[in-house]
Amino acid sequence: MPHQILAATFDRWAAAGRGAEMESEHGDVARQVIAGMGIRAGDQILDLGCGSGWATRLLAKAAAGAQATGIDISPAMVAEAERLHSNTIRARYAVGSFEKLDLADARFQRVFSLEALYYAPNLAAALAEIRRVMKPGGTLDVVNEYYVENEGTAFWPEQTGVPMIRLGEASWRAELERAGFTDVSSRRVVDSRGLGDPAHFRPSACYPDWRTWNDVHSAGFLWLHAVKPR
Numbered sequence: 001m002p003h004q005i006l007a008a009t010f011d012r013w014a015a016a017g018r019g020a021e022m023e024s025e026h027g028d029v030a031r032q033v034i035a036g037m038g039i040r041a042g043d044q045i046l047d048l049g050c051g052s053g054w055a056t057r058l059l060a061k062a063a064a065g066a067q068a069t070g071i072d073i074s075p076a077m078v079a080e081a082e083r084l085h086s087n088t089i090r091a092r093y094a095v096g097s098f099e100k101l102d103l104a105d106a107r108f109q110r111v112f113s114l115e116a117l118y119y120a121p122n123l124a125a126a127l128a129e130i131r132r133v134m135k136p137g138g139t140l141d142v143v144n145e146y147y148v149e150n151e152g153t154a155f156w157p158e159q160t161g162v163p164m165i166r167l168g169e170a171s172w173r174a175e176l177e178r179a180g181f182t183d184v185s186s187r188r189v190v191d192s193r194g195l196g197d198p199a200h201f202r203p204s205a206c207y208p209d210w211r212t213w214n215d216v217h218s219a220g221f222l223w224l225h226a227v228k229p230r
């Protein structure tokens with residue numbers, strides 16, 4: 001049931017054009033993180049909660065011969081990703097859930113997830129699945145703007161209408177360690193474009209007014225990094 005509700009919610013987001021809106025809101029931070037992931041030629045990369053697939057395509061383009069797979073619970077988001085796909089990019093997209101990935105064991109060197117893992121109805125099951133599909137020595141990079149220390153995001157579950165996991169930085173790290181990952185680290189990433197001009201501020205669902213936008217922007221995104229042990 002929770003997965004059906006998530007799929008229906010994000011199908012509505014896709015229909016409302018929020019895939020493109022998220023690309024604009026998250027694109028700068030995604031580029032900073034992808035540049036720091038050290039993606040190598042030929043890497044197999046998984047993008048969990050890929051939405052309209054824009055970050056999946058950036059991941060596939062990060063190194064020669066890299067291949068990216070985007071998974072999302074929302075069929076409409078996956079359809080949008082396929083519509084926006086270019087055959088010059090080594091990426092594919094599929095409908096699926098974090099908790100039950102239809103993917104082979106030990107397939108990926110890299111797993112990336114942006115603004116998505118906090119929707120997992122069962123975070124422990126999702127992390128176990130992520131670990132299963134990663135190669136030993138593979139890396140996991142999770143990027144969340146919704147976390148306890150980012151107080152301006154606290155209202156988001158009311159706004160989205162779906163449950164969201166609200167953890168602080170230390171608790172996210174503890175969850176990753178509990179799931180068997182090592183070398184767990186975290187840092188904040190702030191959108192390098194800055195706040196912009198208040199006169200041109202356009203309210204959105206997540207940033208309904210200038211003050212909230214200031215608070216959320218300055219807190220930054222939480223970037224968690226972890227390694228699957230060899």
Ligand SMILES: C[S@@+](CC[C@H](N)C(=O)[O-])C[C@H]1O[C@@H](n2cnc3c(N)ncnc32)[C@H](O)[C@@H]1O
Nearest residue numbers: 010022049050051072073074097098114116119
């Ligand atoms: C806030 S959007 C972020 C999309 C994309 N990463 C971006 O930044 O544009 C969250 C995405 O995660 C997907 N999602 C949420 N829960 C999921 C789950 N349990 N399994 C798979 N995908 C899920 C949603 O369908 C949605 O497209």
